[in-house]
Amino acid sequence: MPETPSMPGLPIPGTVYPAPPEPPFPPLPPLPPRPPMYDVSADLPRVAPGRVFAAVAGTAVAAALLLPAGLSGIGIAVTGIIVLIAVFVGSPYRPGWGQLLTAAGIVALLAVPGWRSAEWLTVWYVLLAVAATGVLLISGRTLRDMAFAVVAPIVVSLRTSAWMTRAAGVAYLGSKVENPRAVLGVGVVTVVLVVVFGALFAGADAMFATLLSALTPDVDDPTVTANVAVGVVVGLFTAVGCYLRYARPRLTDHERTVAGDSWAWAVPTGTVLALFVAFLGTQAGAMIGGQDYVQDTANLTSAEYARSGFWQLFAVTALTILVVSVAWQRAARTTTRDRVLVRGILGGLCVATLLVVVSALHRMYLYIDAYGATRLRISVMAVELSLGAIVIALMVAGAGLGTRHLARVVGGLIIGAALAFAVYDPDAQIARINVDRYEASIARDEAPRIDTSYLSGLSPDATGQLLRLPTELQPCVLRLIAETAREKRGWTGFTVGRAQAKADLHDVELTSVDACPSPN
Numbered sequence: 001m002p003e004t005p006s007m008p009g010l011p012i013p014g015t016v017y018p019a020p021p022e023p024p025f026p027p028l029p030p031l032p033p034r035p036p037m038y039d040v041s042a043d044l045p046r047v048a049p050g051r052v053f054a055a056v057a058g059t060a061v062a063a064a065l066l067l068p069a070g071l072s073g074i075g076i077a078v079t080g081i082i083v084l085i086a087v088f089v090g091s092p093y094r095p096g097w098g099q100l101l102t103a104a105g106i107v108a109l110l111a112v113p114g115w116r117s118a119e120w121l122t123v124w125y126v127l128l129a130v131a132a133t134g135v136l137l138i139s140g141r142t143l144r145d146m147a148f149a150v151v152a153p154i155v156v157s158l159r160t161s162a163w164m165t166r167a168a169g170v171a172y173l174g175s176k177v178e179n180p181r182a183v184l185g186v187g188v189v190t191v192v193l194v195v196v197f198g199a200l201f202a203g204a205d206a207m208f209a210t211l212l213s214a215l216t217p218d219v220d221d222p223t224v225t226a227n228v229a230v231g232v233v234v235g236l237f238t239a240v241g242c243y244l245r246y247a248r249p250r251l252t253d254h255e256r257t258v259a260g261d262s263w264a265w266a267v268p269t270g271t272v273l274a275l276f277v278a279f280l281g282t283q284a285g286a287m288i289g290g291q292d293y294v295q296d297t298a299n300l301t302s303a304e305y306a307r308s309g310f311w312q313l314f315a316v317t318a319l320t321i322l323v324v325s326v327a328w329q330r331a332a333r334t335t336t337r338d339r340v341l342v343r344g345i346l347g348g349l350c351v352a353t354l355l356v357v358v359s360a361l362h363r364m365y366l367y368i369d370a371y372g373a374t375r376l377r378i379s380v381m382a383v384e385l386s387l388g389a390i391v392i393a394l395m396v397a398g399a400g401l402g403t404r405h406l407a408r409v410v411g412g413l414i415i416g417a418a419l420a421f422a423v424y425d426p427d428a429q430i431a432r433i434n435v436d437r438y439e440a441s442i443a444r445d446e447a448p449r450i451d452t453s454y455l456s457g458l459s460p461d462a463t464g465q466l467l468r469l470p471t472e473l474q475p476c477v478l479r480l481i482a483e484t485a486r487e488k489r490g491w492t493g494f495t496v497g498r499a500q501a502k503a504d505l506h507d508v509e510l511t512s513v514d515a516c517p518s519p520n
Helices: 050-066 074-089 097-115 119-138 143-155 157-173 180-204 206-215 222-247 263-298 302-330 336-371 375-399 406-424 426-443 460-466 474-485 496-504
Strands: none
Touching (some): 050 074, 074 097, 074 119, 074 222, 097 119, 097 496, 119 143, 119 222, 180 206, 336 375
């Protein structure tokens, strides 16, 4: 029988083939499933309860009606109080004493725009209040929880939308209204009748017309649209807050990574500490020797010396806090030798950082003395002082080798520093420093050192200090401030600073001037 030729690609019967080569590397095991970033409470209802809907709608309407047209006014604090009450009412459990204390701090932050008339402060205080509200809603106890609280409203926004949408669907399906078109028609007819009869009554009586005008928003006013948009945003924020109170999200467990040997963290941090010591050695000569030492060694004036390094030192302070925090997590603290090493290196870094804070503040003091005070210069000095307070808190926690209450202490320091800055009254202090600088230049028979253009842009909080200027200079700096103080903004736009400025300017005549001094 003739042999059948094999087809290409098929093995030939009776032929011995070598075994396939082994792969050079064994196959990699499958990756474990990635754990979720956070867990939610098992008691979270699938749909939002009805009281959450009521809380969200109430805060949206209240915010649209109460928020002032500008960026200052007691309406901001009133709206914040309503939001907190709505979140607590829509919450499944009562707040504890710690949460009530945090809520009091939030209200204090939001009260600043009703106290000071400096609108540039409002944005920062509102953002800080929002961040503190996030910490309140998730009951953050650690620095990691506080960091999560900042992004939690964004992370859970989609889940909140689904939560509220499901509730709306359930409410609609369970409704007894069989003809939604009839409901819509009744609403349209009601609105038309109210408009017609309201217009007739307003034309018949002037007092009723005045009352109706006060209660009815002016649709031509662009602030109405802005208030409605802000009201919607506040309502959405309230919905997220209620969801967080029900969900109680918790970050998944995170094991602390400890360096295998002490040198793994001690070498880099110890090297940074050596750099600190070398830098502080040069600073000691500048701070003790004064301007003559700086002029001889660096060929810089005091102003140039101050301007040349403040921002770098500011960054050094913030970065050192991060380095110390990371090294604290990485360092082993089980033996006496480990604890002594941690205290020696990280404590030394904290002490050196405090000295850097002193050096940075000294440089900014020289800069302000040379060029005057501004909002930016005063603000960064306040932030630098706050960072120094946080470093002290780290040192206190490190002395006891425990960080159980560190997050709360840091949060309290931040809120306390912000409130202290409001008590400091930055715009008034800026005016005081610049007026003192002007008076000193006049006493020395020098050219007047004053920037009337910048001072005229301050808020009414600065009025009392600016009235110390000579009568011929007052119109240069107070004309715009007086217009701001005398604006009618309604009761929601009331601020203590604006009312005080209006009283101070009551008997002041701001005559026109031909020219104002140029900056010097």
